[in-house]
Every structure is written in structure tokens, then in C-alpha cells.
Amino acid sequence: MTDAATYAAADRSLTRKRMFTLAAPAVILAYLTYVFVAFDVAGLADRVSLSNMQTLVSDTYSYKVHVTRDNRDGATSVAIEGERKGEYPEGTAPDWVTLADTTRVDLANGAFITLGETTSFDIPGYGTVTATPGRSGVNATFPPGDLPEWINASKNRVAITADGARLTITRNRTEVFRYFYGWELFFFTLDSPFHGKSVTELLSSGQYGAIWSDFWSNKMWRHADVAWALFETVLMAFLGTFGAAMIALPLGFLAAKNFTPLGSLRFAARRVFDFLRGVDGLIWTIVLSRAFGPGPLTGSLAIMLTDTGTFGKIFSEALENVDDKQIEGIASTGAKPLQRYRFGVIPQITPVLLSQVLYYLESNTRSATIIGAITGGGIGLMLTQAIITQKDWEEVSYYIILIILMVMAMDSFSGWLRRRLIQGTGEGTH
Amino acid sequence: MTSAADTAPSPADIRTDYLAQMRQKRMLNMILLLIFATLMVAGFYTADQRNAGGFWNGWRHILDFPADVVGEAYERANLLPGYFVKYLPSLLETINIAGAATLIGAMLALVASMLATRGLAPAGWLIAPVRRLLDILRAVPEIVIALVLIFLLGGGPVPAMIAIALHTVGALGKLFSEVNENASLKPVEGLASTGGSWMQQMMLGVVPQVAPNYLSYALLRFEINIRASAILGFVGAGGIGYDLRNTMSWGQGKFDEAAAIFLLLFAAIIIVDQLSSYFRNRLTHGKAYKDKGAVL
Numbered sequence: 160m161t162d163a164a165t166y167a168a169a170d171r172s173l174t175r176k177r178m179f180t181l182a183a184p185a186v187i188l189a190y191l192t193y194v195f196v197a198f199d200v201a202g203l204a205d206r207v208s209l210s211n212m213q214t215l216v217s218d219t220y221s222y223k224v225h226v227t228r229d230n231r232d233g234a235t236s237v238a239i240e241g242e243r244k245g246e247y248p249e250g251t252a253p254d255w256v257t258l259a260d261t262t263r264v265d266l267a268n269g270a271f272i273t274l275g276e277t278t279s280f281d282i283p284g285y286g287t288v289t290a291t292p293g294r295s296g297v298n299a300t301f302p303p304g305d306l307p308e309w310i311n312a313s314k315n316r317v318a319i320t321a322d323g324a325r326l327t328i329t330r331n332r333t334e335v336f337r338y339f340y341g342w343e344l345f346f347f348t349l350d351s352p353f354h355g356k357s358v359t360e361l362l363s364s365g366q367y368g369a370i371w372s373d374f375w376s377n378k379m380w381r382h383a384d385v386a387w388a389l390f391e392t393v394l395m396a397f398l399g400t401f402g403a404a405m406i407a408l409p410l411g412f413l414a415a416k417n418f419t420p421l422g423s424l425r426f427a428a429r430r431v432f433d434f435l436r437g438v439d440g441l442i443w444t445i446v447l448s449r450a451f452g453p454g455p456l457t458g459s460l461a462i463m464l465t466d467t468g469t470f471g472k473i474f475s476e477a478l479e480n481v482d483d484k485q486i487e488g489i490a491s492t493g494a495k496p497l498q499r500y501r502f503g504v505i506p507q508i509t510p511v512l513l514s515q516v517l518y519y520l521e522s523n524t525r526s527a528t529i530i531g532a533i534t535g536g537g538i539g540l541m542l543t544q545a546i547i548t549q550k551d552w553e554e555v556s557y558y559i560i561l562i563i564l565m566v567m568a569m570d571s572f573s574g575w576l577r578r579r580l581i582q583g584t585g586e587g588t589h
Numbered sequence: 590m591t592s593a594a595d596t597a598p599s600p601a602d603i604r605t606d607y608l609a610q611m612r613q614k615r616m617l618n619m620i621l622l623l624i625f626a627t628l629m630v631a632g633f634y635t636a637d638q639r640n641a642g643g644f645w646n647g648w649r650h651i652l653d654f655p656a657d658v659v660g661e662a663y664e665r666a667n668l669l670p671g672y673f674v675k676y677l678p679s680l681l682e683t684i685n686i687a688g689a690a691t692l693i694g695a696m697l698a699l700v701a702s703m704l705a706t707r708g709l710a711p712a713g714w715l716i717a718p719v720r721r722l723l724d725i726l727r728a729v730p731e732i733v734i735a736l737v738l739i740f741l742l743g744g745g746p747v748p749a750m751i752a753i754a755l756h757t758v759g760a761l762g763k764l765f766s767e768v769n770e771n772a773s774l775k776p777v778e779g780l781a782s783t784g785g786s787w788m789q790q791m792m793l794g795v796v797p798q799v800a801p802n803y804l805s806y807a808l809l810r811f812e813i814n815i816r817a818s819a820i821l822g823f824v825g826a827g828g829i830g831y832d833l834r835n836t837m838s839w840g841q842g843k844f845d846e847a848a849a850i851f852l853l854l855f856a857a858i859i860i861v862d863q864l865s866s867y868f869r870n871r872l873t874h875g876k877a878y879k880d881k882g883a884v885l
Binding site for chain 2: 187190191194195197198199200203206207208211212215391394395397398401402433436437438439440441442445446447449450451452453454455456457459525526528529532533535536539542543546549555559562563566567570
């Protein structure tokens with residue numbers, strides 16, 4: 160080739176490369192623009208629900224206590240988050256609520272509310288609001304002047320949002336919400352004698368069994384159920400992953416060129432793997448849950464089927480890469496075929512297989528969470544249930560944290576096991 | 590074994606020593622195997638107990654549902670092409686969710702991986718927090734973010750896209766940073782000596798070295814993300830998964846549409862897998878690999 164031709168070729172190559180460097184970002188940009196238009200990302204601003212976001216965030220770090228007066232029979236109740244499970248027993252209340260004919264509720268910064276036939280709200284720096292719910296609606300009187308924006312009053316309903324509290328008055332009921340930081344009743348519910356005790360008091364009481372059982376059977380947070388759900392999710396991943404590995408190993412021999420000379424058998428085994436992988440976990444989950452109903456078994460089997468395909472492919476590739484010399488060496492000592500596999504092949508592939516299987520164990524913990532949400536089992540189910548109720552966002556946050564910790568724990572566990580087993584075996588590859 | 594310092598161990602000693610060691614090792618392996626087998630059996634038993642329908646009753650019905658679907662699809666096979674056309678836009682949406690999520694995730698992962706690699710990060714104190722962040726992003730299952738975002742943004746493809754993109758950042762960020770660690774630092778030093786900014790050093794010094802590996806990993810992620818996108822559709826995030834859930838809920842007698850969706854999804858996954866593995870082979874082995882007669 161002449162110099163001129165070489166220069167020309169280099170020039171062309173450079174131009175092509177330059178075009179490519181410019182074109183690739185342009186294509187990516189064009190594609191993303193198309194997708195964003197198709198998904199109506201611009202309209203997202205209208206769809207985003209700010210109030211939902213507020214509920215979610217504030218619920219995550221705070222909780223509220225409801226003080227409710229039924230205006231028809233005059234009964235007053237105090238309940239955490241307004242739930243039956245968090246209700247204070249009849250006649251008891253937290254120290255900021257004084258139960259009487261007219262109940263007094265003390266709020267932060269010296270504000271207080273008295274609940275009775277007439278409700279009055281004493282707001283420092285503003286004045287006193289009184290309201291009497293009656294047959295004709297809510298008759299409220301306010302201090303002179305325009306209503307501030309944190310008071311919302313109509314004929315049938317008065318709502319006042321104050322510092323860390325909220326008062327709502329309707330004809331049927333008067334309700335005070337007071338907000339507190341933290342997760343309510345996380346350790347003990349109100350019916351437990353240990354509620355409100357400090358750590359030192361609990362430690363010195365000596366009733367460890369009772370303390371543990373009260374914590375474990377907490378009706379609000381259901382620690383026992385959550386622990387079981389986490390276990391179930393890990394169980395699904397464990398059974399699915401190792402079950403798949405056990406099925407895929409013999410099938411992997413069938414699909415490997417050097418172990419199965421028969422082309423048609425090899426072809427069939429490979430198509431089975433492709434099919435199992437191609438049908439995908441989602442479809443397997445649906446099909447299996449029709450036969451077995453919801454539960455961890457369905458999830459395990461779905462993971463098992465999908466991963467049999469994946470492992471079959473990986474294993475057969477690993478088997479095709481084994482070193483023949485080792486097998487020949489074993490054969491030269493007069494080993495029978497089974498012994499040849501046991502001592503010639505298995506030690507070579509064990510590290511590869513184990514590291515792949517353990518790697519999938521971690522990823523399948525995540526899959527098990529997702530499959531649990533679809534088919535009903537494990538922590539995935541608890542998470543979807545908590546989200547569907549749309550009010551227990553502190554539980555949603557709790558589950559999310561637990562899921563992240565669970566996956567990370569499985570990640571480090573499988574990493575640890577991988578290092579231990581592969582170094583511990585010592586045979587085969589380094 | 591050797592009691593006297595001046596004598597070497599006799600062959601017989603070595604032999605018994607070796608056999609004892611072997612026995613011990615074999616014993617340990619047996620115990621491990623036993624523990625494993627017990628765990629498998631006990632685990633299976635527990636899962637079976639906790640399931641709504643047991644394994645031994647269920648497995649005989651395992652083919653009932655597929656048989657229904659196939660039967661109905663076969664009966665009304667003439668309608669299938671119409672369904673394919675009907676659900677093609679949904680399939681496209683599922684693929685677009687995965688595509689956009691992979692692209693956005695890969696671009697963010699590129700930056701994050703540079704920040705998490707020793708030698709490339711502009712500041713050393715950034716490495717640890719960025720790595721932890723990637724760990725957390727990787728650990729969160731997509732469905733968690735998707736469900737929360739569906740609550741905030743309403744249904745549709747955007748929550749799924751964001752959820753998958755975030756997970757992709759975590760997964761690819763780690764793989765990318767492993768690739769980065771093997772990149773030569775000489776081009777970076779050269780660019781730095783000419784006064785190139787950090788961005789220029791990375792884009793011109795590192796990315797050309799690692800681009801094939803990046804692309805290969807991103808393609809693999811795209812395969813995974815298509816599956817994830819179909820699953821997220823099933824919990825309400827749009828695309829073909831959503832249609833699948835709807836057609837499934839119509840129940841017996843209407844499974845022909847579900848069959849069409851199964852087929853579409855299956856075909857899409859197979860095609861994307863094959864295409865991506867073809868391109869990944871070319872990226873890692875070069876053009877010559879294909880010429881040598883390797884198929885896909």
C-alpha cells in the first residue's frame with residue numbers, strides 16, 4: 160500500500176470515528192426524548208401528589224395521637240394513630256391529656272384545648288377559639304380580625320392546624336391530633352406492663368421472658384410475623400437457588416459438547432434451558448401459583464425453574480472449558496467413568512459453579528421479595544399490604560429498611576461463603 | 590509425629606498422616622453435605638406447609654393452566670394476530686421502560702463508578718460514601734421503589750422507569766468501577782499534564798479504554814431490565830405486564846388474549862437475549878470471533 164493510500168485510509172477511519180462519537184450521543188438523546196414524550200414526563204408535574212408525599216415523609220419520622228370526643232354521646236377516647244390496637248384503656252390517657260367532663264389537652268408552647276359540649280382552643284399569640292357543634296352545624300367564634308390561613312372554617316366543619324397539632328370539629332365528633340417524633344409503640348403496645356419503661360428499668364426487672372414475649376407479640380408492629388416473613392423470603396431464595404443448581408448440574412453435562420457427543424440430545428437440553436429462561440420468572444410465577452396457590456413454595460419453584468435455565472447454560476459452558484488432562488490422568492489410574500467425573504471433573508468446576516450459585520443466592524433474595532409481592536408470601540407480601548392500606552407508612556419504611564438489610568446481609572454472607580468454600584476446597588483452580 | 594529432631598518422618602508416618610487427613614476432610618465434607626441436605630428437606634417441608642396448596646396435590650395440576658391457555662389459544666388461533674397488533678404498543682412500552690432505564694442508569698453509573706474508583710476519583714473521601722450508596726441502590730428491589738413511586742406519581746411507566754434506573758445505577762456502578770480499576774492511568778496522567786479538566790480526563794482518558802466492557806455489561810443489564818419491567822407492569826406500572834394481569838383476571842374462557850401476551854413477551858425476551866449475546870460476543874471477542882464460526 161502506498162503512503163497516500165494509507166493516509167487516505169487513516170483519514171477515512173478518523174472521520175468515521177468522529178462521526179460516530181457525535182452520532183452516538185445524538186441517537187441516545189433522540190431516543191430519550193422520544194421515550195419522555197411517550198411517557199408524558201412533562202405531565203408528571205401535574206400528576207405528582209404532593210399531599211401523598213407529605214403523608215409518606217411525615218409518617219416515616221413521626222406519629223400522631225388522636226384524642227376524639229364523640230359529640231353525640233360525649234365519650235372521649237385516646238388512641239395512637241387512631242387505631243384500635245393503639246387505644247388507651249378506658250379511663251387512662253397520656254399525661255398531656257386530663258380526662259374529665261371537659262377533657263383538657265395540653266399542646267406544645269402553652270397552647271391547650273378543652274373538649275366538652277363547647278370546645279375551646281387557646282392559642283398563644285392569637286386568642287381563644289370556641290366552637291359548639293350542634294344540630295345546625297358548628298357554631299364557632301374567633302378572635303376579631305381576618306381568619307389566618309391555618310384556620311379553615313365552614314358551617315359544618317372547623318379545622319385548625321397549630322404547632323405540632325391539629326383540631327377538627329364536625330357535628331359528630333371533635334378530634335385532636337398531636338404529633339410526636341419517632342415510631343409509636345415499636346417495642347411494647349399499651350396493654351403491656353412494660354410500656355413506657357426505660358431500658359435500665361427493664362434490665363433490672365429480671366422478667367426477660369415476659370419482656371421478650373410482649374415485644375415479640377407486639378400487635379402494632381408484629382415483630383414475629385415480620386421475622387417469619389423475612390425468613391420465608393430467604394427460604395424461597397435458598398430453595399430456589401440450590402434446587403435449580405441440583406437440577407441443572409446433570410442437565411449441564413447433557414448440554415456440554417465434550418460430555419454429550421450426541422448432537423440432538425445436546426440441542427434438546429440447550430433448548431430446554433433457553434425455554435426455561437425465556438419464559439421468565441413472572442410467567443412461571445403465574446403458572447405455578449395457579450397450581451399451588453400463594454405461598455413460599457410457589458415462589459421457590461418459580462425461582463427454581465428460571466434459574467435451572469440460567470445455571471444449565473452457565474454449567475454447560477463451564478463443563479466445556481474443563482481441562483482434559485486431569486480426566487486423562489485419573490483414567491490412566493484405572494478409574495471407572497463415575498470416578499473420572501468425581502475426581503477429574505467435579506473438582507475443576509466446583510469453584511466456578513459455587514461462585515455462580517452463591518452470586519445468584521443474593522440476587523434471588525431480591526427476586527423472592529418481588530415474587531412474594533406477586534404471588535403472596537414473605538416480606539414482599541407484607542410490603543404490598545402495608546402500601547395498599549396507604550396509612551401505615553412508618554411500617555412501609557420499616558419493611559424497606561429490613562429488606563435492604565436482608566439483601567445486604569445475604570450479599571455479605573454469600574461473599575463470605577464463596578471465599579471460605581473456594582479457598583477451603585483448594586483443589587482445581589486458584 | 591516426628592518425636593526426634595534428627596530423624597526425618599518415615600514414609601509410613603507420612604502415609605498414615607495423609608490418610609488421617611483425608612479421612613478428616615472426607616468426614617467434614619460428609620457433615621457439610623448432611624447439613625445441606627437437611628436444610629433443603631426441612632426448607633422444602635416448611636415451604637410446603639406454609640403454601641396455600643401443597644406440592645403433592647398441586648403438581649398434578651401444574652399443567653392445567655397452561656393447557657387451558659394453549660387450548661383456548663389454539664381454538665381461537667385466528668384471533669391471535671389481531672391480539673399481537675393490539676398489545677404491540679404495550680410491549681413497546683415495556684421495552685422502552687427497560688431501554689430508557691438502562692440508558693439513564695448506565696450514564697449515572699458511569700459517573701458514579703469514576704467517583705468510586707481509587708485513582709480516578711477527584712477526591713479520596715468521596716470513594717467510600719459513593720460505594721455505600723451504590724451498595725444500597727443495588728440492594729433495594731425495584732418493586733419497593735416502584736410501589737412507593739406509584740403512590741406518589743400515580744400509575745404508568747415513569748415509576749417503573751425510575752425504579753429500574755436506580756437499581757441499574759447500583760448494579761452497573763459496581764461492575765463499571767471494577768472495570769475502571771483495570772484501566773491504565775497513563776492516558777489520565779497525560780491529559781492531566783496538558784491541563785485537562787477531570788471531566789475531560791475521564792471522558793477522553795478512561796472511557797475509550799473501558800467502553801467495550803461497559804457496553805457489554807449494559808447490554809446484559811438491558812436483558813435483565815426487560816424482565817424487571819414486565820414484572821413491575823404486573824404490579825401496576827404499565828406496559829405489557831399490566832395488560833397481562835388484566836387479561837388474566839378475566840378468567841377462564843378469555844385466556845386467548847393472555848396467551849397472545851405470553852407469546853409476545855416470550856418472543857421479545859428471546860430476541861433481545863439473542864441480539865444482546867451476539868453483540869456482547871462481538872464486543873468481548875472482536876469481529877474475528879464470529880468469523881471463526883461461532884454462532885451467536
